[in-house]
Amino acid sequence: MTDPTNREERPQPSSDRSIRRRPFLGTVGAFGLAAGLAGRVGADDAEWPSPDDSYYGELVDELSQLDIAPGEFVYADNEADTHEAYDLAGEHEDLADRESLDVSDDDVPFAEATRIEVGELEDGSVDPWGVNFQATVDDRGVSVDDTLLGVAYLRNPGTGGSTADVTYKTTDADNEAENYVLNGGVAAGQEWERYFFPINFQTSGDSGEWWTEFWVGIEGQTVDIGGLALLDFGQDVDANELPSWDDEIDLEDGWEEDADARIQEHRTADLTVSVADADGDAVDADVALEMQDHEFTFGTAVDAPRLQEDDSDAEQYREHIPELFNGTVLENQHKWRFFEDNQDLADDATDWILEQDLDIRGHACLWSSRDSNSIPEDVEDAMDEGDAEYVAERSLEHIETIIEHYGDDIEHWDVVNEAVHETEMTQLIDGEDVDPVEAPILEEWYETATEVAPEGVAIDVNDYNVLSGPYEGTRDDYERQIDFLVDADGVDLGGIGLQSHFSRGEQLTPGEIMDALDRYAEAGDGAALRITEFDMADPNWLEEDKADFFHWFLKTFFSHPKAADFLMWGFWDDEHWQDDAPLFDADWNPKPTHDVYTDLVFEEWWTDETGETDADGTFDVTAFLGEYELTVDTGDGEIATSFSLEEPTDESIEIVLVDIDVRGSGQGNGRVPVHIHAGDAFDPADVDYDTVRFGNPDLVTAGDGSDVVHLPGGGGNGRGNRSQLVHFDGPSSELEDVAMVTGRTTDGDIIVGFDRL
Template identity: 35%
Template sequence: MKNLFTLLLILTGFTLIGQDAYHSNLQAGLQNEYGLPASTWAMPNTEQATIAAAWTYGLTATEETVSGLDFSRKITFDIPQAGANQWNAGFGISNTAQIDAGDACLLVIYLRSPDAQGKVSIFVEDGTTFEKEAYLTAELPDEWRMYLIPFESGKNYPIGSLNAGLHLAWQAQTIEAGGLAMLNYGQGISAEELPSKLYNEFYGGWEPDAPWRAEAAARIDSLRKATLTLKVVDDQGLPISGAAISLKMLQHEFAFGSAVTPRRLAGNGWYDPVYEEKILNLDGQGHGFNMVVYENALKWPAWEQGWVGTPSETANATEWLVSKGIRVRGHNILWPGWQHLPPDLYDNQDDPAYIKNRLFSHIEEVTHFPGIEGNIEDWDVLNEITTNRSLEFALAGKPGYPTGREIYVETFQKLAEEDPATGLWINDYITIGQGNTGGELYHRYKQFIQELIDAGAALDGIGFQGHIGLFPTSIYDVQTVLDDFHTSFGKKARITEYDTDPAMDDTLAATYLRDFLTMVFSHPSVDGFLMWGFWDGAHWHSNAPLFYQDWSLKPAGQAFIDLVFNEWWTTENGLSNTNGEWSTRGFKGLYEVTIDCGNGNILTDTIRLSEDLTLVKSGGELVVNTTGQLPAIDVSLFPNPASHTLNITSPYPIISIRVFNSRGQLVLERGEAPLPIRTLPPGRYTVEIGTTHGQVLKDFVKMD
């Protein structure tokens, strides 16, 4: 019996009697500091055995003994050059003990970068499928940091089937590592109860005095503001001093929005009045989103199969949103992986004519569907084409499709034909959200965009998804990516799908959102920022940026409101001076202006501030871009509201008429009155009337 016990101890208790000082101290330290139970070792329990079992590729590794640290052996990795992908140089080791599904495990590793410029990805993955249990990208300082990375095993891993280590080919660099170990706590404790040391709050640009902050503030003042000058004159054109002027911002020009579920809106099948109200009133002061995108409802299979409502419900929600002055994006026309396409395309993948006809029929149907037609501001024509290449590969080499990507140009052309007023965009995740400023996928995205432009596709903008991982993307890298694409293509940019990893704590999520949003708002190419959901109750990871499940505001939600509706919001009051003038600098957007000259002479109107603007109050009108003494321009619209024809009278010859919808889009242009408005959707419109004596802005309502 004694011999049998000894044999069992050797077989099952090796981790107790064979571990070295580092592993013994590590295990005891974790138990003492965090109150953890005993664990077993999923990987070798000595430093020597760990290094001996490890493998490297694409780099040079040297080992040496060290003193004064928690561990006694370190490895120095010299990576000679950046790889096409970060995994083109690496270091790793496989598990030396069975890991069962549901086991709570803790990966430990010490890392430093001698020049404080290092960047590594730490992985735990299936050695065959490369499916990740954990994957974190960290920027390293020059001091040693101990990383503790907990995870719950997603499946059984026999010995030798789970790998852990580093991807190092982000750049030419030198990285030092030591103390790699993995503890298995079994299923008596959850991974959430294990300690975590990630240092992810130290993303690039996190410092309160980081130089990018002052630079961004200066750009915001220059790019996102304009000067408004109001001149108040009497009927003889003489200045009126002391007129009380109030300027109240109603909506940003820059798009601030979110993915939404249309079936929750406008009395549809999942109608949620709280959800609907929050879209209009995020802060309790009546300030809401000015743009939305549907997460799923306009995706091709979802549209045809009714995943999240019928097309009629989607159209109903669209009309409701537009009536509230909220712009709507279309997402998406073509997501070219088989798993994202109707199943019959896979069945007919060898028939290019079938695929093209099917695609074109879908474009015709969705763009001309009542309630959708004329109400989509822009479309993600292509989504994630860098990694979803099924359609490309199926068509490649067939007549008319030498690369297979010619179908993308045809998609742009068809959509432009069917809906010429809609902006055409491309959307992908492989840059900012992945922390990539180079590499194979990054350059593939640029290559495919250039192909579209060279082939004549009417590309209006480039979408950058912003699914931010547990280690937030450096703010400097965000700027680098936006600068690069703006310099390369000169197109508008937009953050299309912002959220953060569910494991990120709320304080960091708020801090990072504030920094990220500041950078993108300051960038000259960016015209909008959209979250991929705003409420935990309708978010793909139940971790939206703004609201918890019970609708209480998250710290990140407060950060968003503080920036968008306070720091970047303009409300001003003042008096006209002796020259009848009052001037201010405000954020670009839609405003309500009230001018009170006394004695009941009050004018209230809506204006759009998009560039430096001078308005003259002459009589009962605001006249645009005129100076000097000016007689009143008494322009009348009738009937108002109108349904078929809008008549316009003016004491001076009319030379131009332009009609803008509530989104600021030009929807009708004529050289003379009356205006045929029968085909305009119901809603509020602004008409700009140009006369020989200046321009006048007037509002009217289009009825059914």
């Protein structure tokens, strides 16, 4: 990791409680726009539809005041027929009951509403998308970059909790996993509230092949839905010009001050550099402290094939990795099938990363995901045949093989990736009724990994939806998995991986982030917390808003005492699984998040300090934990040394300026005799002569020169003697005008001496 240069300055994101999004319309009252919008220029009213439906008429009156092109109603030009188009759907629709709701006594402008009551799954798990309120669009198709606006009133009538978790979604049949709503996640309160949902479609769909829906499948909740409408603006309006319910995210008061205080407590050390002569008297010296790397891991996923390509993009890719990061993970090549199919590529990529002096985490020994091409063909065949014994034997052998193959070159291993979600191998081995997060084979996999892992190589868990979003049931399962492994005999759980793939609707406030981290830290019983796959891939999330979220997310995570690693799942759009990486677009243009990242990692949390020793010969500084180069100039010469600050404790470096007397040039027998003289506070007998170097100052500073070739007396002239004679190799010393000796005492103090020849 090096300090990137030539970066444009970017103002720090606001630390105010509210992060602004777009012009606020989401909490406008049930009738009419806010006064501040009155008088805005609008499109020709005649071009807007003129529905007979009074509720739709009021919507048109409101929207036509905006400076946007008119839209058309989808489904129907009246509330009743639009509402009738929606029906229950989803894998667990049988859990839900729907009934018509009379709102005539409610102070609302609409007349049609539905109440949906969602029951609970037998196993108590949560499936937020298992129950949907869905309507297919049969009267028109949709194209890439079309803009639409969904409208709905939502509430939780007071049963099943104080809020109801709802997600508004739109997509097409060929891309069911996608959601093109700018911000669909809602926690509906107990009063009716209107929500505008801007939509920017990213694919095309024929009539009958695309739809809108509400995910209401949080078990045990009741949701009231009314006032439904959908307007189509084609490509005449930018989705960001439309009203949105989510104008701001309320950040907790004082969150940043609290995070900064935790960072000072857990991520810095107080360092004292003392410079004195051999008599213990203070020495005036210039001190320069330059940070080289963080103790904390800031990393990225790396694509192994890209490393081997020979073009300008690959060259930039290889340059940016060690420039911006000190840790990595291979995106695919350490996965089971990839490793066995092409071990040479996996090894070459691992070697390249290690040559850059970067850490690397192993991802992953096992991943029971057929769709990800992570299971060897023979194992998949055995799974198809129900051969549990073969799958168990092969999986245990592979854990042992890959961990032993890389040894301590790997910092930590994801032993079983996504054990909460990908359960096929687990259930094949231990039966379909097994609890996947407490399965006997899961314990055996982790016991094997613990047994074969070298000392210092951590054994981790890793999963998704365990931090991002409102997936409380997944968090519960993950916590149970952690508890299970912590309590298991023979398992040493070293790290808790939190994948952290965020969308716009899955943002967390700093307080919510800290609560989740505290929860996992307590369950982990000392295990490190790692963000393993961070990204913000969402085409409907403005880059400036992503940068704001990134600022508070990274600062909050870095402040947690158990946090150890933060890895992005790629940093460049052209090498990202969703073509939407945090730092660079496909043409290597930095995104706003790039500047937030570099400002925090290489400026706000980076220590470069210069100064002079005070009257006591000391130089005090608070420095971020990491690796450093220290240069001290005493006037007679400079001494440079490297050291690490690894813990947030008080640290000191003692430098003793000693007198030396060079008594020869090395001619004759090739040795240079040097006297190292004692003082009132320094005894040459205390020097660890295995650490001593001598010669031209440039050589010695670089770690070269001559070591000790002869020490008369076999280790010193005796305690209390006024000098120690030491012989060095003349040719290796390359002496010219000045000689320098440096080394350490047995207590670790640095000694340095100069003699002008």
